[in-house]
Amino acid sequence: MTHKSTEQTEHRRQATPQLHPVPSQLISLRMVLRTKNLVRYVFQNQHKLIQQLLVQGGPVRACSGHGGTQQQAQLRVEEDDNFPKITEVPPLAAPFPMKLEHAADVGEQFKYSDLSVRLAAPHQLNPKPDVDDLAFGKYFTDHMLKVSYHRRLGGWQKPEITPMENLNLHPAAKVFHYAIELFEGMKAYRGYDGKIRFFRPEMNMARMNVTAYRSGLPTFESEELIKAMARLVMIDSEWVPHTESASLYIRPTLIGIEPTLGVASSDSALLYTILSPVGPYFKPGAKGLKLYAEPKYTRAWPGGVGDRKVGSNYGPTIHVQQEALRHGCHQVLWLYGDDHQLTEVGVMNIFMLYIKENGERELITPPLNGLILPGITRDSIIRLCHQWGEFSVCERKFTMAEVKKLSQEGRLLEMFGAGTAAVISPIERIAYMGEEIYLPTESHENPLFRRLYNTLTDIQYGKLEHPWAYVID
Ligand code: COI
Numbered sequence: 001m002t003h004k005s006t007e008q009t010e011h012r013r014q015a016t017p018q019l020h021p022v023p024s025q026l027i028s029l030r031m032v033l034r035t036k037n038l039v040r041y042v043f044q045n046q047h048k049l050i051q052q053l054l055v056q057g058g059p060v061r062a063c064s065g066h067g068g069t070q071q072q073a074q075l076r077v078e079e080d081d082n083f084p085k086i087t088e089v090p091p092l093a094a095p096f097p098m099k100l101e102h103a104a105d106v107g108e109q110f111k112y113s114d115l116s117v118r119l120a121a122p123h124q125l126n127p128k129p130d131v132d133d134l135a136f137g138k139y140f141t142d143h144m145l146k147v148s149y150h151r152r153l154g155g156w157q158k159p160e161i162t163p164m165e166n167l168n169l170h171p172a173a174k175v176f177h178y179a180i181e182l183f184e185g186m187k188a189y190r191g192y193d194g195k196i197r198f199f200r201p202e203m204n205m206a207r208m209n210v211t212a213y214r215s216g217l218p219t220f221e222s223e224e225l226i227k228a229m230a231r232l233v234m235i236d237s238e239w240v241p242h243t244e245s246a247s248l249y250i251r252p253t254l255i256g257i258e259p260t261l262g263v264a265s266s267d268s269a270l271l272y273t274i275l276s277p278v279g280p281y282f283k284p285g286a287k288g289l290k291l292y293a294e295p296k297y298t299r300a301w302p303g304g305v306g307d308r309k310v311g312s313n314y315g316p317t318i319h320v321q322q323e324a325l326r327h328g329c330h331q332v333l334w335l336y337g338d339d340h341q342l343t344e345v346g347v348m349n350i351f352m353l354y355i356k357e358n359g360e361r362e363l364i365t366p367p368l369n370g371l372i373l374p375g376i377t378r379d380s381i382i383r384l385c386h387q388w389g390e391f392s393v394c395e396r397k398f399t400m401a402e403v404k405k406l407s408q409e410g411r412l413l414e415m416f417g418a419g420t421a422a423v424i425s426p427i428e429r430i431a432y433m434g435e436e437i438y439l440p441t442e443s444h445e446n447p448l449f450r451r452l453y454n455t456l457t458d459i460q461y462g463k464l465e466h467p468w469a470y471v472i473d
Pocket of ligand 1: 184185186314347419420421422
């Protein structure tokens, strides 16, 4: 039937005199070309498009089993040409908006093309430390990047790379009084092939912009700062350790410097980036972490800034960290609420791998409900595990009662912290309300934390080609 009617249509088309055959053929030719171009464009830009689609459409974040079919956002392109078809895309939304509209009154944006460079004189160059002596954030490279912002001068000023030097700030600068300050933590890695790479730098920039917005500080164009930081790293490239056991930590920082004591937004700001060659965040050879879980302390609360990378989230943790050390622990396990929900560990996000009632494994991490820093390592772990599709991955609340129960029933497999500075750190024990909970994280076979560590570092050091690696030279 269908066949017949197609034939009839075809016959009618041939029989009908074509008064203006050229334009109609041209139109369909143009349409075919346009469709092909569209398909090519979609194919080449799928990552950006999906991110935009998902950000606009709201987050898709839920537990998913193997492949997470229920949650998968799908884009189907039905074209019968030679382009590979896009049938499925990763189901996860970005953990924060990847692009912010600048406030109307933010003024001029800075541009990488305006960057000026003032190199350090030979006597200003520092000797490079031995890799074994690096620790975390103890040494700094020879140069830094600075960009000033002054509303009265029209917005962002021209970026400059200068020798590493002290800042000269008025004692009333708002940063000193109201902690109007935020920062990012990124790394540059020297790969096995000698190339230097960043890891998902656009994520750090997007998070920095949402934090700037929350702090009343000016936002900026992410790509311009990435390019300027890449130039800074290339100038100090000999500081990027020649080993896979170390990297160059990058600390972009934004501070409010207006010298007035009113509790108000800062009309002047300074965005700067410093670089520090770093070894492991925890002492080399350190075994699994011992955590101090004391419910009377909390790191963040609903409606606060626990999900933004502001310095004021970290200062108040020092006292509790000291208490943890006094109790023979390495780090604090941050709890929240009467039910003692696990939120973060030290300066890292937390993950737990366990066996569900039905015998299947599941990886869980607390949801992005405002209490949790949307870590880039966290996001990468979730995406990798979704992609592997071997167990379900779930962003959900979990409590100390659940941890205790799983541990007693032998169903708790692993717990680990994840962050840029510390990468992935296995957890061995939790001191909680007079009890010691032991975790078999390092003692069961082929632990997940090690596989994740190896995969992430393989991407970062260029052993595994991956779109998350951003080669800068
Ligand atoms: C990071 O993991 O990069 C952090 O920001 C932690 C830092 C406070 C040491």
